[in-house]
Amino acid sequence: MSILAGPIQGALAAIVGREALVDDTAARVSAAVDGLVPRWIVRPRSLEHVSRVLALAWDAELAVVPRGGGNALALGHPPSRLDLVLDLRRLDRVVEYNPDDLTVTVEAGTTMGALAARVGARRQLLPLDPAGVERRTLGGLAATDASGPLRARYGTMRDLLLGVRFVQADGVMTWGGAKVVKSVSGYDVPKLMVGALGTLGVLGELTLRLHPEPEFEATWLAVFTDLAAAQAFVARLVDSTVQPSRVELLNRAGLAACGAGDGPAAVAVSIGTAEEAVRAQGETVARFAREAGASLRPLGASFWAAHAEATALDGAIVLSVGTLVTLVGETAAETERAVAAAGVAATLTGAATLGSLRAAFPAVEPRAVRTLVERLRAFVAPGGGGVIIQRAPAAVRAAVDPWGPVEPGALALMRRLKDEFDAKRVLNPGRFVGGL
Amino acid sequence: MPLGPGLLDELRRILGPDGLVASAEGRLVYECDMHTFYKGAPDVVALPESTAEVVAIVRLCRGERVPIVPRGSGTGLIGGAMAPLGGVMIGLNRMTRIVEIDLANRAATVQPGLINLWLTRAVQERGWFFAPDPSSQMVSSIGGNVSTNAGGPHCLKYGITANHVLGLELVTGAGEVVRLGGKVADRAGYDLTGVAVGSEGTFGLVTAVTVRLLHTAEAVQTILASFGSIEEASEAVSAIIAAGIIPAALEMLDELMIRAINEGTGAGYPKDAGAVLLIELDGPRAEVLAQAERVATICRERGALDVRVARDESERALLWKGRKEAAGAVGRLAPTYLLQDCVVPRSRLPEIMRALRAIAERHRVQIANVFHAGDGNLHPLILYDDRNPEELERAKAANEALLHACIAMGGTITGEHGVGLDKAKNLPLQYGEADLNFMARLRRIFDPDRIMNPGKLLPSHPACGEGFRPARPRVPEGAWI
Numbered sequence: 001m002s003i004l005a006g007p008i009q010g011a012l013a014a015i016v017g018r019e020a021l022v023d024d025t026a027a028r029v030s031a032a033v034d035g036l037v038p039r040w041i042v043r044p045r046s047l048e049h050v051s052r053v054l055a056l057a058w059d060a061e062l063a064v065v066p067r068g069g070g071n072a073l074a075l076g077h078p079p080s081r082l083d084l085v086l087d088l089r090r091l092d093r094v095v096e097y098n099p100d101d102l103t104v105t106v107e108a109g110t111t112m113g114a115l116a117a118r119v120g121a122r123r124q125l126l127p128l129d130p131a132g133v134e135r136r137t138l139g140g141l142a143a144t145d146a147s148g149p150l151r152a153r154y155g156t157m158r159d160l161l162l163g164v165r166f167v168q169a170d171g172v173m174t175w176g177g178a179k180v181v182k183s184v185s186g187y188d189v190p191k192l193m194v195g196a197l198g199t200l201g202v203l204g205e206l207t208l209r210l211h212p213e214p215e216f217e218a219t220w221l222a223v224f225t226d227l228a229a230a231q232a233f234v235a236r237l238v239d240s241t242v243q244p245s246r247v248e249l250l251n252r253a254g255l256a257a258c259g260a261g262d263g264p265a266a267v268a269v270s271i272g273t274a275e276e277a278v279r280a281q282g283e284t285v286a287r288f289a290r291e292a293g294a295s296l297r298p299l300g301a302s303f304w305a306a307h308a309e310a311t312a313l314d315g316a317i318v319l320s321v322g323t324l325v326t327l328v329g330e331t332a333a334e335t336e337r338a339v340a341a342a343g344v345a346a347t348l349t350g351a352a353t354l355g356s357l358r359a360a361f362p363a364v365e366p367r368a369v370r371t372l373v374e375r376l377r378a379f380v381a382p383g384g385g386g387v388i389i390q391r392a393p394a395a396v397r398a399a400v401d402p403w404g405p406v407e408p409g410a411l412a413l414m415r416r417l418k419d420e421f422d423a424k425r426v427l428n429p430g431r432f433v434g435g436l
Numbered sequence: 437m438p439l440g441p442g443l444l445d446e447l448r449r450i451l452g453p454d455g456l457v458a459s460a461e462g463r464l465v466y467e468c469d470m471h472t473f474y475k476g477a478p479d480v481v482a483l484p485e486s487t488a489e490v491v492a493i494v495r496l497c498r499g500e501r502v503p504i505v506p507r508g509s510g511t512g513l514i515g516g517a518m519a520p521l522g523g524v525m526i527g528l529n530r531m532t533r534i535v536e537i538d539l540a541n542r543a544a545t546v547q548p549g550l551i552n553l554w555l556t557r558a559v560q561e562r563g564w565f566f567a568p569d570p571s572s573q574m575v576s577s578i579g580g581n582v583s584t585n586a587g588g589p590h591c592l593k594y595g596i597t598a599n600h601v602l603g604l605e606l607v608t609g610a611g612e613v614v615r616l617g618g619k620v621a622d623r624a625g626y627d628l629t630g631v632a633v634g635s636e637g638t639f640g641l642v643t644a645v646t647v648r649l650l651h652t653a654e655a656v657q658t659i660l661a662s663f664g665s666i667e668e669a670s671e672a673v674s675a676i677i678a679a680g681i682i683p684a685a686l687e688m689l690d691e692l693m694i695r696a697i698n699e700g701t702g703a704g705y706p707k708d709a710g711a712v713l714l715i716e717l718d719g720p721r722a723e724v725l726a727q728a729e730r731v732a733t734i735c736r737e738r739g740a741l742d743v744r745v746a747r748d749e750s751e752r753a754l755l756w757k758g759r760k761e762a763a764g765a766v767g768r769l770a771p772t773y774l775l776q777d778c779v780v781p782r783s784r785l786p787e788i789m790r791a792l793r794a795i796a797e798r799h800r801v802q803i804a805n806v807f808h809a810g811d812g813n814l815h816p817l818i819l820y821d822d823r824n825p826e827e828l829e830r831a832k833a834a835n836e837a838l839l840h841a842c843i844a845m846g847g848t849i850t851g852e853h854g855v856g857l858d859k860a861k862n863l864p865l866q867y868g869e870a871d872l873n874f875m876a877r878l879r880r881i882f883d884p885d886r887i888m889n890p891g892k893l894l895p896s897h898p899a900c901g902e903g904f905r906p907a908r909p910r911v912p913e914g915a916w917i
Contacts, residue, residue: 275726421874
């Protein structure tokens with residue numbers, strides 16, 4: 001313990017209260033990030049607390065890792081240092097819910113499950129459904145730009161985050177965006193915060209756009225002889241007037257994980273709107289499936305819950321593979337081969353009409369992961385795609401850049417951003433692209 | 437700020453003799469955008485034809501600290517594409533190529549000077565379109581749409597420009613070319629594309645845009661419903677949304693506007709109506725038919741005086757005719773008007789309309805309203821006679837009062853037009869010192885010498901000045917450091 005620890009500890013306790021400051025060894029060890037054990041865990045109850053804690057951390061140059069549900073702590077490079085874990089789960093209030101305006105403002109530690117229950121009572125939803133969504137916090141979802149099958153229709157957090165209150169690295173509380181569904185006043189600061197992993201500011205409060213729940217929804221599964229046939233089916237859907245809510249590609253392991261039977265490749269399609277329109281579009285989808293050599297069978301509504309749970313637990317290593325829509329089948333096949341070459345099998349899922357795949361597999365040697373990630377990056381790079389390691393043991397992320405290359409000019413701007421807003425490298429130091 | 441002769445020579449060397457507009461009468465064309473209050477001609481207009489030429493101009497100007505003002509078609513409504521400090525205006529109207537159309541990947545890449553509607557025209561026969569549809573889309577450029585993050589009547593369902601931009605080629609104020617985003621959705625790093633859209637030329641110049649294309653809807657249905665009052669029409673809007681229906685467009689006209697349109701265009705809206713709702717649904721045919729029926733029922737239940745459903749394309753055009761000619765029709769009521777673009781939470785529409793009537797009375801002006809009711813985006817037209825300076829002052833005062841009223845209801849000062857020179861001074865209504873300071877620092881990341889479109893978007897406010905730091909929270913006293 002440094003000689004400063006005592007006074008800093010006193011100051012932290014003065015801000016958040018003794019009860020909200022955790023320093024016992026067992027708790028600290030269990031809050032370790034990539035093997036780095038924090039000196040303190042702080043559990044603020046208000047944004048004011050967050051602001052004052054960060055002001056202190058800035059002055060004392062403490063490295064801070066903000067966390068919500070802890071689902072994405074294995075995203076990015078291992079942190080270069082760690083003093084304080086800022087546990088935001090007590091910031092869990094729904095600050096303002098305006099069902100008539102389809103907007104809601106929540107504190108960052110609010111879980112998706114809690115929000116869904118609240119707005120679901122009014123038949124509204126925040127259409128984000130990444131792996132393990134129920135337990136994830138809204139702040140975490142925004143910081144990591146997590147998404148799931150519903151992005152096929154509703155987009156991602158960048159399309160849903162209207163306004164954000166965040167605390168800059170030096171403790172200054174800042175607001176960007178608006179509380180209404182349409183605004184172009186000033187820079188679109190919320191977009192900058194989405195996916196920034198809290199490296200430019202700690203997200204405190206989010207104003208989000210809600211959508212009405214569809215009146216009726218149905219899901220079908222088309223099982224194909226191979227991924228190429230699935231690709232042909234996806235191409236037909238893209239070039240049609242069908243408006244699906246989800247178009248999820250699954251390989252054999254993906255199908256099995258969701259408890260949806262067996263087959264080399266499958267696409268699950270859901271459509272949500274007026275009942276007669278769901279049926280009419282379902283007939284079109286069935287025709288496309290037939291033409292691609294598959295039969296369509298209905299799936300129960302529980303399929304998507306099973307999908308969210310299965311993908312939450314599906315492997316020690318998870319990659320997101322971004323590729324052109326026209327290459328989604330080939331990329332999936334290449335991913336299967338690359339992972340198989342490492343001696344394990346990949347569970348593949350992903351938003352097919354956006355070329356956004358997810359591959360999960362058991363832990364293998366860091367060197368083997370590097371080989372397969374480099375192979376996949378080389379495969380998708382010509383189309384402008386990339387591979388991000390979403391989850392992996394620290395040793396893997398030390399051996400292979402979890403983010404992959406970023407265009408040098410853009411990276412230079414990102415570095416300047418970090419230099420401007422966190423010159424002392426207090427927030428999540430080292431974890432972001434380029435080691436920012 | 438007159439330019440040195442050396443700079444003009446250099447520009448001529450970069451662009452050739454046809455690439456510059458330097459004569460006084462030539463430059464006059466560029467002295468304002470569609471917000472004709474604000475005038476400021478550039479010292480010279482440069483018309484580059486390539487990214488390389490843009491880079492050369494920016495580097496030259498940066499070296500001499502000469503302001504640069506980007507301009508597309510000049511159809512902005514905010515005093516954005518004009519040069520209050522003179523300097524070099526870069527007109528992108530010669531960069532109009534469609535670089536790539538890739539329907540299988542639902543994307544197109546275009547140069548910034550391409551007219552919005554031309555992109556849709558290039559793909560519509562194959563069943564696709566570019567969604568952002570500002571009223572100016574027949575003449576406005578996609579680069580301009582990106583710059584202001586333009587909206588349009590159909591952004592209730594489809595979102596504004598930012599929701600459709602996948603990537604940009606940007607020449608920053610430092611003269612560097614950066615490629616941001618692209619056709620593949622998931623990217624590592626900060627979303628610089630997202631924050632550059634709507635930056636109104638203060639980060640740099642966009643020299644290529646990759647956009648998302650959408651498949652044309654199978655069916656469209658347009659419904660016109662008239663109501664006795666704004667309140668009843670607003671309730672119908674709320675009921676439609678509460679029923680889970682998000683129309684492509686949901687436009688409202690108030691009594692004064694209905695009168696002007698009826699007199700001006702013969703659109704034949706019901707004479708005694710206090711409000712007219714224009715509702716457009718699009719999507720798969722079965723969905724549109726089902727929803728149209730429900731919308732008509734909801735309107736009748738909420739006391740609609742009249743509900744008309746267009747039976748074909750010509751009837752649809754007729755229903756839209758009045759709405760599209762609204763701005764022209766008010767010419768019958770007054771020689772000119774101020775056009776506002778503020779937003780309130782949709783549920784507060786009746787309240788803001790009452791506040792608006794009070795403001796009109798207090799300042800003795802007429803305010804006609806046409807607005808995007810679905811998202812609470814108001815477009816009040818404050819009528820005045822520009823031959824009477826006192827009337828202009830009253831119109832301006834009413835305009836300011838209106839902005840304050842929207843902010844007081846939790847709204848925003850611009851929904852889709854942008855900030856520009858016009859509203860830079862109003863930004864502090866909505867943002868505090870720390871927020872403004874964050875934006876000013878963000879701007880300097882892209883444009884370290886502040887040569888890009890100076891005076892626009894950000895106010896001249898202490899918090900936007902170099903070296904300013906907002907007050908930090910106090911940390912506990914004690915000898916802890």
